[in-house]
Amino acid sequence: MKFCKLCVFPDTKPDLTFNEHGVCSACQFAARKKATIDWEARKKELLAIVDRFRSRNGYYDCIVPVSGGKDSTFQVWYMKYKLGMNPLAVHFEPTCRTELGLKNLKALRNLGVDLISWDKNPHVYRAMGLEAFKRVGDHEWPNHIGIFTVPVITAVKFKIPLLIWGENSQSEYGGPASAQDSNILNRRWLEEFGGLLGNRIYDMIGVDGITEKDVIPYLYPSDKELEEVGVTGLFLGHYIPWDARSQIEVVKEFGWSPKSDGPVEGTYGNHENLDESTYYIHDYLKYVKFGFGRATDHAGIDIRNGRITREEACKLVREHDGRYPKEHLKAFLEFYKMSKSEFDKVIDSYTNKKIFKRRSDGSFEREADGSLIKLYHPDNV
Numbered sequence: 001m002k003f004c005k006l007c008v009f010p011d012t013k014p015d016l017t018f019n020e021h022g023v024c025s026a027c028q029f030a031a032r033k034k035a036t037i038d039w040e041a042r043k044k045e046l047l048a049i050v051d052r053f054r055s056r057n058g059y060y061d062c063i064v065p066v067s068g069g070k071d072s073t074f075q076v077w078y079m080k081y082k083l084g085m086n087p088l089a090v091h092f093e094p095t096c097r098t099e100l101g102l103k104n105l106k107a108l109r110n111l112g113v114d115l116i117s118w119d120k121n122p123h124v125y126r127a128m129g130l131e132a133f134k135r136v137g138d139h140e141w142p143n144h145i146g147i148f149t150v151p152v153i154t155a156v157k158f159k160i161p162l163l164i165w166g167e168n169s170q171s172e173y174g175g176p177a178s179a180q181d182s183n184i185l186n187r188r189w190l191e192e193f194g195g196l197l198g199n200r201i202y203d204m205i206g207v208d209g210i211t212e213k214d215v216i217p218y219l220y221p222s223d224k225e226l227e228e229v230g231v232t233g234l235f236l237g238h239y240i241p242w243d244a245r246s247q248i249e250v251v252k253e254f255g256w257s258p259k260s261d262g263p264v265e266g267t268y269g270n271h272e273n274l275d276e277s278t279y280y281i282h283d284y285l286k287y288v289k290f291g292f293g294r295a296t297d298h299a300g301i302d303i304r305n306g307r308i309t310r311e312e313a314c315k316l317v318r319e320h321d322g323r324y325p326k327e328h329l330k331a332f333l334e335f336y337k338m339s340k341s342e343f344d345k346v347i348d349s350y351t352n353k354k355i356f357k358r359r360s361d362g363s364f365e366r367e368a369d370g371s372l373i374k375l376y377h378p379d380n381v
């Protein structure tokens, strides 16, 4: 593994590229953003777009897809209080909701908005999650689809054409150049960058008796339906500088809370992935496949925003990245009705043999708590 000279991102990260100075595409884009983007002009552009969609009759004039997390709460706040819009918040229920997640979701209404929560059929969701866990190594697959389709379905049905998404993950985490500065989230973006791993919803028909009528919330509306309403999905992060840590201060005033008893499993922060108690398994799978976890993601962003040094980041990554899951594993095994040995077997089948230490018989060597031993670190290359 090779790591970026400025941040801690590795070359095993999908879609990440490096220049001749060993700097990753996420850092290059962040520097370009600071140096060349005229944020005043972008904000004017946003205002002009929003004015086109502004309701003249008091009806909702945009949909904000919300998880109840800091970003989506901020998006609602920005649309309502900074731009004077009348947003409708739309939520898709996560795999295993946490109490804190539910509290934050409910608190979002304190911003003075209506909220639609689309709660899933747990049997269908579980069957798809389990299948995706084995098939593509990601049980969160139905969630990735649901969070992107349910708001678009609502946009079509309620005839509210404008959707306001948050930051483009491709600019935050370093995707292909063409996608980094994209302002639009559409079907193509979802299929390419939404984490679907090449598995389509129709590939799930027949799994555990799933039929077409079971997957309604996961079907992206047709082009004809989208055109009729004029559905337009924008990344707010394209128009305003995105700094999660300062946005947290805004949303706290409306009752949003971070985790109060220490960091979220798998990273050093206490402000992300609070709504879901199996999410770390998704991050852990990323770790075993590519050798980096959520702490690497967060440290990269914190370095680029000048909040920590690379040296500090290396320490945080060593300490938090890819520890064998505990708390989230318990929730996962309960929800998916799976034994730990079955779980380990699937995880091992996705574990990268070149990145982790193995014994002479080929099996993975582990620390006392079950954590894998990584051969490469951003501070030793």
Ligand SMILES: [Zn+2]
Pocket (backbone or CB within 6 Å): 004, 005, 006, 007, 008, 009, 023, 024, 025, 026, 027, 028
């Ligand atoms: Zn970098």
